[in-house]
Amino acid sequence: MPRFQTARDAALKLRPDRPLYGFRPATLAEDARSFLSAFRGETAYAVKTNGEPFVLDALVKAGVRSFDVASPAEFAAARAADLNAQLHYMHPVKAQSDIRLALETYGVRSIALDHEDEVAKILRVVRALDIPPSDITLFVRLATKGHAAYELSKKFGAAPAHAVELVQRIDRIGFRVGLTFHVGSQVEDLESYERAIATAAWVKGRSGVEIAALDIGGGFPARYGRDPKKHVAPAPEIGDLVARIHREIDEWGLGDLPLIAEPGRVIVARCLSVVVRVLLKKGQRLYINDGIWSSLSDSWTGKLLLPARLIPDPAHRRAKEDGKLTPYRVCGATCDSVDILSRPFWLPDTVATGDWIEIGHIGAYSLALRTRFNGFYPDDFVEIATPFEEAEGPEGFATVESRGGMA
Numbered sequence: 590m591p592r593f594q595t596a597r598d599a600a601l602k603l604r605p606d607r608p609l610y611g612f613r614p615a616t617l618a619e620d621a622r623s624f625l626s627a628f629r630g631e632t633a634y635a636v637k638t639n640g641e642p643f644v645l646d647a648l649v650k651a652g653v654r655s656f657d658v659a660s661p662a663e664f665a666a667a668r669a670a671d672l673n674a675q676l677h678y679m680h681p682v683k684a685q686s687d688i689r690l691a692l693e694t695y696g697v698r699s700i701a702l703d704h705e706d707e708v709a710k711i712l713r714v715v716r717a718l719d720i721p722p723s724d725i726t727l728f729v730r731l732a733t734k735g736h737a738a739y740e741l742s743k744k745f746g747a748a749p750a751h752a753v754e755l756v757q758r759i760d761r762i763g764f765r766v767g768l769t770f771h772v773g774s775q776v777e778d779l780e781s782y783e784r785a786i787a788t789a790a791w792v793k794g795r796s797g798v799e800i801a802a803l804d805i806g807g808g809f810p811a812r813y814g815r816d817p818k819k820h821v822a823p824a825p826e827i828g829d830l831v832a833r834i835h836r837e838i839d840e841w842g843l844g845d846l847p848l849i850a851e852p853g854r855v856i857v858a859r860c861l862s863v864v865v866r867v868l869l870k871k872g873q874r875l876y877i878n879d880g881i882w883s884s885l886s887d888s889w890t891g892k893l894l895l896p897a898r899l900i901p902d903p904a905h906r907r908a909k910e911d912g913k914l915t916p917y918r919v920c921g922a923t924c925d926s927v928d929i930l931s932r933p934f935w936l937p938d939t940v941a942t943g944d945w946i947e948i949g950h951i952g953a954y955s956l957a958l959r960t961r962f963n964g965f966y967p968d969d970f971v972e973i974a975t976p977f978e979e980a981e982g983p984e985g986f987a988t989v990e991s992r993g994g995m996a
């Protein structure tokens with residue numbers, strides 16, 4: 590990847606007409622290490638969040654050794670990054686052939702499930718391969734309730750009483766038994782974790798079975814932008830949130846269990862930005878060359894406010910130097926009428942057709958969710974040395990939360 594000090598440098602040098610991704614390996618290493626040092630258990634990065642080889646390689650360099658994987662392609666990606674990677678197969682509903690591949694070829698020994706038919710599927714493979722069940726930890730995925738930006742508990746998870754039955758059934762067969770939950774994504778309240786931990790404690794107590802490990806899933810919040818006109822509390826610091834989760838685990842009597850977490854978003858969100866071009870300014874609307882079918886679907890579904898910074902094209906003459914901060918509706922590149930971002934971008938009103946905008950903190954659920962819809966598929970990368978928050982420039986600004994408060 591060509592290397593630049595800032596995204597502005599890259600934009601002015603390359604004058605890209607296609608979206609240009611800015612990868613910040615130092616930011617990625619910093620955020621990975623922050624989580625690793627905050628969490629006292631095993632950190633298994635959720636590969637689906639961003640499974641690009643350059644991201645996985647950087648995570649391994651930063652000390653990540655375990656991965657939450659859900660498919661054969663993710664097994665292979667994690668192993669390509671680290672031959673000794675520890676793989677946790679935490680998708681509750683799997684193809685039998687994928688279970689076999691995981692156990693036979695990838696040496697996977699921890700698997701999630703939320704139904705007895707899945708136990709039967711796994712058991713068939715385990716018997717066929719002649720693996721002692723006691724070598725394998727089956728994690729019962731618990732249903733949880735919460736209010737994350739994304740609520741994932743509607744799809745997976747066994748209700749507490751059902752979970753007790755599953756735990757007992759798995760234990761009788763001779764597997765090691767784990768408990769797991771995943772409270773959603775971009776979870777900003779401790780209560781969602783608290784309720785899930787309480788449920789895990791209840792299931793453990795009721796089942797009377799020895800529990801081998803507790804996997805608290807992902808969902809930890811990343812930092813995004815803020816609306817300068819609204820006073821919204823910033824997302825909790827990750828260190829604080831994890832410390833409070835530890836305390837809950839201890840208070841519910843689960844403190845002696847080996848712990849696993851599956852962070853995704855909180856580790857990779859800040860490491861990537863995208864420089865997009867304003868194809869047309871039409872009143873309060875900006876038409877850009879990216880959108881919900883390329884890099885920005887996550888902000889659309891999660892109604893996230895992404896930090897953005899204007900990079901004016903010096904070739905364009907402007908009536909005034911400094912613009913007034915104005916909310917613009919942002920329309921995506923495709924001809925699809927739903928391709929309009931759910932949150933405005935606050936930019937100086939000097940923004941003009943041909944300018945660039947650097948959109949920050951898009952490292953999670955962006956590259957993986959790109960489509961070829963309408964023939965657009967951004968795939969150009971540069972490396973950026975300066976963190977998004979620190980980049981300067983007379984026109985540059987970002988509505989981004991700083992650490993421990995508002996910028």
Ligand SMILES: *Cc1c(COP(=O)(O)O)cnc(C)c1O
Nearest residue numbers: 635771774807808851852853854
């Ligand atoms: C998606 C997912 C994660 C990662 O979630 P983030 O919100 O990105 O931290 C972790 N565990 C499971 C089971 C998931 O499905």
